[in-house]
Amino acid sequence: xxxxxxxxxxxxxxxxxxxxxxxxxxxxxxxxxxxxxxxxxxxxxxxxxxxxxxxxxxxxxxxxxxxxxxxxxxxxxxxxxxxxxxxxxxxxxxxxxxxxxxxxxxxxxxxxxxxxxxxxxxxxxxxxxxxxxxxxxxxxxxxxxxxxxxxxxxxxxxxxxxxxxxxxxxxxxxxxxxxxxxxxxxxxxxxxxxxxxxxxxxxxxxxxxxxxxxxxxxxxxxxxxxxxxxxxxxxxxxxxxxxxxxxxxxxxxxxxxxxxxxxxxxxxxxxxxxxxxxxxxxxxxxxxxxxxxxxxxxxxxxxxxxxxxxxxxxxxxxxxxxxxxxxxxxxxxxxxxxxxxxxxxxxxxxxxxxxxxxxxxxxxxxxxxxxxxxxxxxxxxxxxxxxxxxxxxxxxxxxxxxxxxxxxxxxxxxxxxxxxxxxxxxxxxxxxxxxxxxxxxxxxxx
Amino acid sequence: xxxxxxxxxxxxxxxxxxxxxxxxxxxxxxxxxxxxxxxxxxxxxxxxxxxxxxxxxxxxxxxxxxxxxxxxxxxxxxxxxxxxxxxxxx
Amino acid sequence: xxxxxxxxxxxxxxxxxxxxxxxxxxxxxxxxxxxxxxxxxxxxxxxxxxxxxxxxxxxxxxxxxxxxxxxxxxxxxxxxxxxxxxxxxxxxxxxxxxxxxxxxxxxxxxxxxxxxxxxxxxxxxxxxxxxxxxxxxxxxxxxxxxxxxxxxxxxxxxxxxxxxxxxxxxxxxxxxxxxxxxxxxxxxxxxxxxxxxxxxxxxxxxxxxxxxxxxxxxxxxxxxxxxxxxxxxxxxxxxxxxxxxxxxxxxxxxxxxxxxxxxxxxxxxxxxxxxxxxxxxxxxxxxxxxxxxxxxxxxxxxxxxxxxxxxxxxxxxxxxxxxxxxxxxxxxxxxxxxxxxxxxxxxxxxxxxxxxxxxxxxxxxxxxxxxxxxxxxxxxxxxxxxxxxxxxxxxxxxxxxxxxxxxxxxxxxxxxxxxxxxxxxxxxxxxxxxxxxxxxx
Numbered sequence: 012x013x014x015x016x017x018x019x020x021x022x023x024x025x026x027x028x029x030x031x032x033x034x035x036x037x038x039x040x041x042x043x044x045x046x047x048x049x050x051x052x053x054x055x056x057x058x059x060x061x062x063x064x065x066x067x068x069x070x071x072x073x074x075x076x077x078x079x080x081x082x083x084x085x086x087x088x089x090x091x092x093x094x095x096x097x098x099x100x101x102x103x104x105x106x107x108x109x110x111x112x113x114x115x116x117x118x119x120x121x122x123x124x125x126x127x128x129x130x131x132x133x134x135x136x137x138x139x140x141x142x143x144x145x146x147x148x149x150x151x152x153x154x155x156x157x158x159x160x161x162x163x164x165x166x167x168x169x170x171x172x173x174x175x176x177x178x179x180x181x182x183x184x185x186x187x188x189x190x191x192x193x194x195x196x197x198x199x200x201x202x203x204x205x206x207x208x209x210x211x212x213x214x215x216x217x218x219x220x221x222x223x224x225x226x227x228x229x230x231x232x233x234x235x236x237x238x239x240x241x242x243x244x245x246x247x248x249x250x251x252x253x254x255x256x257x258x259x260x261x262x263x264x265x266x267x268x269x270x271x272x273x274x275x276x277x278x279x280x281x282x283x284x285x286x287x288x289x290x291x292x293x294x295x296x297x298x299x300x301x302x303x304x305x306x307x308x309x310x311x312x313x314x315x316x317x318x319x320x321x322x323x324x325x326x327x328x329x330x331x332x333x334x335x336x337x338x339x340x341x342x343x344x345x346x347x348x349x350x351x352x353x354x355x356x357x358x359x360x361x362x363x364x365x366x367x368x369x370x371x372x373x374x375x376x377x378x379x380x381x382x383x384x385x386x387x388x389x390x391x392x393x394x395x396x397x398x399x400x401x402x403x404x405x406x407x408x409x410x411x412x413x414x415x416x417x418x419x420x421x422x423x424x425x426x427x428x429x430x431x432x433x434x435x436x437x438x439x440x441x442x443x444x445x446x447x448x449x450x451x452x453x454x455x456x457x
Numbered sequence: 458x459x460x461x462x463x464x465x466x467x468x469x470x471x472x473x474x475x476x477x478x479x480x481x482x483x484x485x486x487x488x489x490x491x492x493x494x495x496x497x498x499x500x501x502x503x504x505x506x507x508x509x510x511x512x513x514x515x516x517x518x519x520x521x522x523x524x525x526x527x528x529x530x531x532x533x534x535x536x537x538x539x540x541x542x543x544x545x546x547x
Numbered sequence: 548x549x550x551x552x553x554x555x556x557x558x559x560x561x562x563x564x565x566x567x568x569x570x571x572x573x574x575x576x577x578x579x580x581x582x583x584x585x586x587x588x589x590x591x592x593x594x595x596x597x598x599x600x601x602x603x604x605x606x607x608x609x610x611x612x613x614x615x616x617x618x619x620x621x622x623x624x625x626x627x628x629x630x631x632x633x634x635x636x637x638x639x640x641x642x643x644x645x646x647x648x649x650x651x652x653x654x655x656x657x658x659x660x661x662x663x664x665x666x667x668x669x670x671x672x673x674x675x676x677x678x679x680x681x682x683x684x685x686x687x688x689x690x691x692x693x694x695x696x697x698x699x700x701x702x703x704x705x706x707x708x709x710x711x712x713x714x715x716x717x718x719x720x721x722x723x724x725x726x727x728x729x730x731x732x733x734x735x736x737x738x739x740x741x742x743x744x745x746x747x748x749x750x751x752x753x754x755x756x757x758x759x760x761x762x763x764x765x766x767x768x769x770x771x772x773x774x775x776x777x778x779x780x781x782x783x784x785x786x787x788x789x790x791x792x793x794x795x796x797x798x799x800x801x802x803x804x805x806x807x808x809x810x811x812x813x814x815x816x817x818x819x820x821x822x823x824x825x826x827x828x829x830x831x832x833x834x835x836x837x838x839x840x841x842x843x844x845x846x847x848x849x850x851x852x853x854x855x856x857x858x859x860x861x862x863x864x865x866x867x868x869x870x871x872x873x874x875x876x877x878x879x880x881x882x883x884x885x886x887x888x889x890x891x892x893x894x895x896x897x898x899x900x901x902x903x904x905x906x907x908x909x910x911x912x913x914x915x916x917x918x919x920x921x922x923x924x925x926x927x928x929x930x931x932x933x934x935x936x937x938x939x940x941x942x943x944x945x946x947x948x949x950x951x952x953x954x955x956x957x958x959x960x961x962x963x964x965x966x967x968x969x970x971x972x973x974x975x976x977x978x979x980x981x982x983x984x985x986x987x988x
Binding site: 046049050051052053054055056057058085087089090091094095096097140141142144263265266267269270271272273 | 589818867
């Protein structure tokens with residue numbers, strides 16, 4: 012089985028690709044529109060610098076060849092949401108070509124190309140009578156990433172998408188706003204001929220649509236049938252794909268180059284723009300460099316790249332084991348709250364753990380002070396809360412000694428305390444904090 | 458250009474031609490394309506710029522603003538609850 | 548201050564010549580410093596803009612074209628929108644959905660196209676300045692047929708914001724007037740970078756005016772040109788020589804490819820520009836929305852586009868189709884670069900390339916109706932080359948045929964070198980005596 016994806020990612024610009032209309036949520040349909048994105052006669056596109064920059068960053072992240080000059084083209088197709096009945100996209104000279112992405116750092120997935128294009132508007136279906144169009148989305152910048160058919164299973168496609176999207180978000184700083192903003196065209200073939208499932212939204216649906224196609228095509232071939240080359244769409248509610256049109260009915264897009272924008276010499280920009288390490292590469296490096304398991308590394312990086320950086324600082328200041336224990340424990344427990352308050356310099360944490368290592372403060376005291384620092388709470392308050400927490404957990408352990416026994420076999424046994432303590436503290440402590448304290452108290456008793 | 462090709466091109470361009478138009482356009486376009494064959498003899502050129510002058514790196518800063526009141530833009534349009542009305546999809 | 552009497556007689560003038568599609572309702576010029584008109588493919592907030600097409604009937608744009616805004620800003624009063632071939636598709640202004648402008652020298656003859664109404668207004672109305680638009684000859688052709696001066700600046704000199712596109716890499720906004728000095732004056736008002744049209748943002752400053760010292764005439768310049776035109780052109784050359792201008796003959800072998808290359812690029816681009824006209828958003832919209840979208844769009848386009856628009860949409864759709872794109876669209880763009888290269892090398896040695904403007908004087912409507920589309924395309928044989936190359940060019944009147952119909956000649960300068968054309972036209976006006984048409988209303 013061969014799977015190739017065409018992934019559409021919205022670029023996080025403040026204004027649209029070719030006009031200054033805002034890209035933020037609009038108060039009502041057709042309120043973030045202007046003559047350019049409505050395709051009014053006489054209005055013409057003006058290129059957003061930031062969109063080109065984001066495109067180059069992604070092309071670099073994907074290891075694409077970026078040629079010195081890039082330009083745009085018109086793709087002509089008639090549709091009510093397509094304001095000009097042509098879409099400005101890239102054809103002969105996309106921003107990047109021939110890249111490579113390593114799934115789990117190992118399996119190479121070839122990237123055919125990455126280009127920038129404008130999104131069409133959105134259609135609200137209203138039965139059979141007419142369509143209603145909202146052009147607020149018209150002209151929002153997208154990057155389209157096209158892969159070679161190098162993915163082997165629906166699950167692998169989902170895993171690839173998940174990693175790729177995390178890396179994309181990190182590279183161009185897109186806030187995590189759920190899976191919905193990712194749209195995919197999925198190409199899948201079990202035998203020789205392939206089908207394309209258009210416009211699937213979200214990771215889960217990509218896996219579902221591909222699985223449905225896998226089963227459908229396999230059955231068809233087993234029964235002696237033939238898969239025809241066609242475009243299908245995915246019905247999210249029913250979980251099935253439906254044929255939209257056969258290959259021979261495909262429109263001839265009749266591409267021409269877009270004369271209104273001119274060309275873009277991106278050599279200098281490409282040299283100037285630097286990308287940091289991608290999250291996926293960071294996970295692999297942490298695990299290799301520090302000898303921690305991939306799961307832990309992934310946990311750090313997924314929580315935040317900054318947390319992973321702190322782990323590295325700690326490891327340098329103390330040792331890997333100390334760094335791992337504290338980062339997974341008290342630091343992870345307070346990190347969300349630290350970032351919610353704006354994050355920033357966490358050198359204090361390194362210094363506290365250094366003091367503990369030097370025997371200047373106790374394990375418990377270190378814990379309390381880290382929590383106080385990260386959550387921005389008064390130390391005494393944390394101390395009394397922590398004492399309360401400790402005593403509640405201790406009481407529970409006294410009554411349920413089996414937890415300690417089970418903990419010897421599996422650390423997860425500590426999780427059993429959560430429900431009880433949550434109830435007692437009225438939700439004042441996070442589950443991470445509770446588990447962290449429980450582990451510390453059990454360790455003391457062992 | 459034979460009638461069949463004219464019909465195919467017309468379909469792609471969203472034009473429905475009458476019998477008479479098919480006849481006329483087929484004749485006219487054959488005539489015109491016959492003359493265009495002159496292009497085949499023209500020497501190739503390495504350069505094939507998009508515009509007759511150099512237009513390069515004209516970029517706009519990413520600053521959102523709106524100039525014309527969107528309601529004004531919708532004035533001449535067939536709308537329903539601020540949506541633009543269009544034809545049926547399926 | 549200007550005479551306001553003309554405003555009250557506009558509709559009478561128009562009844563006779565049909566040069567306007569829309570006329571201002573103003574009857575007082577107020578403190579306006581000059582009156583001007585704009586071709587109907589330039590958007591104007593206060594007037595309908597249809598580009599000569601039925602499909603846009605009733606369309607009132609929400610913004611002014613930059614060219615119009617700058618003319619207003621300089622004290623101009625927009626008196627009307629001039630009639631034209633639908634979307635600029637024509638050489639005789641006979642392809643308008645809203646009547647045909649009449650030649651001021653002979654009402655049975657064409658004003659030329661596609662800015663026919665503009666040239667007519669410039670010829671008929673004293674002191675009138677007309678904004679025209681040229682894609683493949685649409686300013687110089689009508690200027691020569693109507694015996695007036697016309698200038699097409701370098702591609703990108705005047706912002707196209709607000710111009711209803713024909714061919715985006717070819718369209719140029721210019722001026723038509725009976726007075727040579729208006730060319731430089733008003734091009735300067737409209738010119739200059741405009742962020743709303745990126746292709747206007749690369750222009751250098753307008754070059755200094757410079758006396759015309761030498762011209763080159765392509766060897767084939769008068770091949771296939773009518774006897775009357777040939778004679779007037781030869782007279783023109785002699786006059787130039789007597790004024791001390793060097794005249795040289797040059798070989799420009801790539802110019803013969805200009806017309807097919809021009810039509811391929813122009814229609815390829817046009818067929819994409821016209822895709823947006825489909826019965827939604829602007830222009831005619833009342834249709835049966837329960838039709839499937841393909842059928843709905845098709846019904847509007849088939850009903851409201853004129854014959855020449857359909858022909859060019861078909862041609863342009865074909866020349867960019869898979870399997871034909873390389874042969875036509877890509878090749879035409881190579882040819883354009885060869886032509887630019889050829890002009891450049893000739894213009895390194897001289898100030899301008901000189902030819903007649905049109906191969907014949909304005910034909911009678913009865914003869915136009917007998918022409919095949921290809922025959923009328925070939926009428927652009929001399930105006931096509933500078934247009935495809937984006938070179939600035941001007942048409943000046945240089946004589947009259949036995950029936951008194953005007954004849955023009957065309958000067959082509961290097962890109963951005965409009966200065967030499969401005970002064971050449973003004974110098975020429977001093978020696979050439981125009982015969983103005985008799986205007987009676």
